[in-house]
Amino acid sequence: MIKLFHVYKQYDTKLVLSDVTLLVEKGDICCIVGPNGAGKSTLLKLMFCQKKPDRGQILINNQNVTHMSQKAISAVRQRMGFVFEDYRLMLRKTVLQNVALALTIAGTPLKQGRQNIDRVLAALGLEHKKHDIASTLAAGEQQRVCIARAVVSDPLVLLADEPTGILDSAAAIEVFDLLRGMSMRGTTVVLATQNQDVADRFPQHRVMLNHGRVTEQ
Numbered sequence: 654m655i656k657l658f659h660v661y662k663q664y665d666t667k668l669v670l671s672d673v674t675l676l677v678e679k680g681d682i683c684c685i686v687g688p689n690g691a692g693k694s695t696l697l698k699l700m701f702c703q704k705k706p707d708r709g710q711i712l713i714n715n716q717n718v719t720h721m722s723q724k725a726i727s728a729v730r731q732r733m734g735f736v737f738e739d740y741r742l743m744l745r746k747t748v749l750q751n752v753a754l755a756l757t758i759a760g761t762p763l764k765q766g767r768q769n770i771d772r773v774l775a776a777l778g779l780e781h782k783k784h785d786i787a788s789t790l791a792a793g794e795q796q797r798v799c800i801a802r803a804v805v806s807d808p809l810v811l812l813a814d815e816p817t818g819i820l821d822s823a824a825a826i827e828v829f830d831l832l833r834g835m836s837m838r839g840t841t842v843v844l845a846t847q848n849q850d851v852a853d854r855f856p857q858h859r860v861m862l863n864h865g866r867v868t869e870q
């Protein structure tokens with residue numbers, strides 16, 4: 654589902670990813686673990702086609718996205734969800750409006766998507782916040798809205814950057830259960846974390862990243 658071959662990424666003169674080769678199968682949950690600055694977020698952004706590698710190849714769902722046109726990339730990204738480290742919500746809009754926009758982008762009719770919205774908000778303990786304005790939520794709630802938005806359209810691929818970074822352990826467990834449920838339904842999940850306790854919950858496929866290199870798989 655996701656394949657990276659000998660991927661390199663550099664910012665100015667700083668090499669951030671070096672010879673990364675990685676295979677994530679359909680329905681897999683792959684946990685990228687490594688310290689701050691290891692290159693985890695950059696790796697997820699490459700998978701999301703938000704950045705391009707300097708060298709190497711990236712395949713998503715058997716499509717080589719390395720040299721794709723912007724239009725073709727948009728179509729690939731329509732089937733992907735991304736949990737941003739910094740949430741990136743529309744702060745003046747309600748929870749519902751934030752989550753519903755993801756359905757519009759994915760091309761899901763809103764009527765059909767309403768059930769998904771209710772299911773996802775319930776799974777994340779946000780039902781009672783549905784009509785609240787995003788800026789009025791606590792940070793942990795905003796992070797969960799960001800997760801809800803990423804998963805509501807049942808994406809083929811879910812990329813989650815520190816999705817439980819500021820959640821308490823009960824909320825984090827809800828998120829892990831949600832990710833596991835999605836992977837069981839066939840979504841390919843890649844999760845990045847610097848937290849070893851989080852990584853220990855996903856021992857099936859763990860990738861250690863250090864200074865931009867995969868040191869253990």
Ligand SMILES: Nc1ncnc2c1ncn2[C@@H]1O[C@H](COP(=O)(O)OP(=O)(O)O)[C@@H](O)[C@H]1O
Binds near residue numbers: 669692695
């Ligand atoms: N847009 C950018 N421009 C320049 N350097 C960057 C940029 N984004 C990240 N970096 C640098 O690349 C390295 C890896 O960053 P990142 O991928 O965010 O790591 P992680 O998510 O593992 O903490 C860091 O040293 C960071 O400062």
Ligand SMILES: [Mg+2]
Binds near residue numbers: 694695
């Ligand atoms: Mg990061």
